Amino acid sequence: MHPMLNTAIKAARRAASLIQRASSNIDHLRIETKDHNNFVTEVDRAAEAAIVQTLLDAYPGHAILAEEGGAKGESEYTWIIDPLDGTTNFLHGVPQYCISIALEHRGQISQAVVYDPNHNDLFTATRGGGAFLNDRRIRVSKTKEMADGLIGTGFPYTTFGKLDMYVHMLKDVIQKSAGVRRPGAAALDLAYIACGRFDGFWELGLQPWDIAAGSLLVQEAGGLITDLDGETGYMESGNVVAGTPKVFAQLLQTLQAHK
Template sequence: MTVSDQQSNFAVGSKSFTAVAINCAAKAGEWIKTKLGNYTSLSLKYSAQDLVTEVDKGSETMIRNLIHTHFPDHSFLGEEGVEPGPEASEKALQRVRDAEYLWIVDPVDGTTNFVHGFPFFSVSIALSYKGEVIVGVVYDPMRDELFVAEKGKGAYVRGRRMEVSSDAALSKSLIATGFPADPHYALPMNMKGLQALVPQVRNVRSGGSAALHMAYVASGRLSGFWEFGLNSWDLAAGALLVTESGGKVTDTKGAPYDLGVRNVVATNGHIHEEMLTALAKADAAG
């Protein structure tokens, strides 16, 4: 099923919010794909692992302009409009999180992969209403896979309803994590968790796009995902995908997900408590 076919399926939100999100993700994703191996500028942001190209900035500008064409009064929070580092991210979110309608966008989630030509990156677009995510879209342009969720209406990929995996124990689970750009706190904490969880699970993957990891939990390809030091634009769309597919999303200490969560655990629900307990036992819950 093509992106255009899916647009007609999901043009059901109030004022077609979902259709706009899908259109933005599809257009940005197709443009990003044409730039693979063809970007011209590369710079560092917060650390040597935190990269940005003109493609990230161009994608965000395209998405912002398209959204504001339809909804000029809506607020917008995009990764490239925020100074690097966790403090700046938190401040940027605080300024807009109570807006009536807030679009939360990661224009290229997986920039490091994009820079290296590793075909695992995505466009993540979420819409929150008074602080609660009501639409989430994650688009993988390399596989032409569009993951879409509307609050209360389920989540879909390629037009099919998604369901989380049925794995009932960590020992039967394939899970994922990432390696945070923050070398002082988030990375060491994640490494502690990795050391604790690897012997307890079937295996661990690290694809390099938190939004796609969450989409893969939603679609049952992974049974769990955790990572430290993420931002609202990494998580907002993916969190709705997971919950609308029957899964569970909390912070690493078990508190319910909200836009301010930076340290996340997202699972099929069945292994959630076991995963939280394993992280806590390893002193890897933050």
């Protein structure tokens, strides 16, 4: 295993320990509202601090891009961090959230960790080295038809200007797939594509830390991921479409009809 990936795993587990201890005492957490339907807690900040310290202790010259702390430092290596993806789920006791850590090297994601502490699911990937779930090699599903596929999604909760477009997309995908699910943690949704639990996924208005680690997992597991134009600008636009090669093509075509 790549030493940088090992360090990211160590950081994710340290953050998970803080998060899981706090999960039994949610009523006493300090909660702030960043935007409508967008919350941050002292746990998000503590988990992020633990991740950043672990990474910079090992690689002090690396840069950081994190959800709560923003961008820090300049380097050809940048760690992209979401310390608690699925904060709303966490606050309501819904066990669907994760820690997401990715390493970008010269513009490409090279290492990825998505850790679900509730199920002890550790998703990892190194560029060119495949994707893994708890040390077991994973691949996207063999589903070829969107009509047979389970599709994940996320509602646009801060970009309400896209809500009407999204509703039309959702209606069409519901009618053309075997089912649609909205679990509430995009990084984990992308990991589910990688291990075959979902056959396709789309969401609008995401942030880089929602996407970075999951995008490498999807690619290393044999899936495809693009923006709504079928291009690689999803980290910039925040609009993501992913899936098995066959389902991806059908899902993208369905969504593009409503752009």
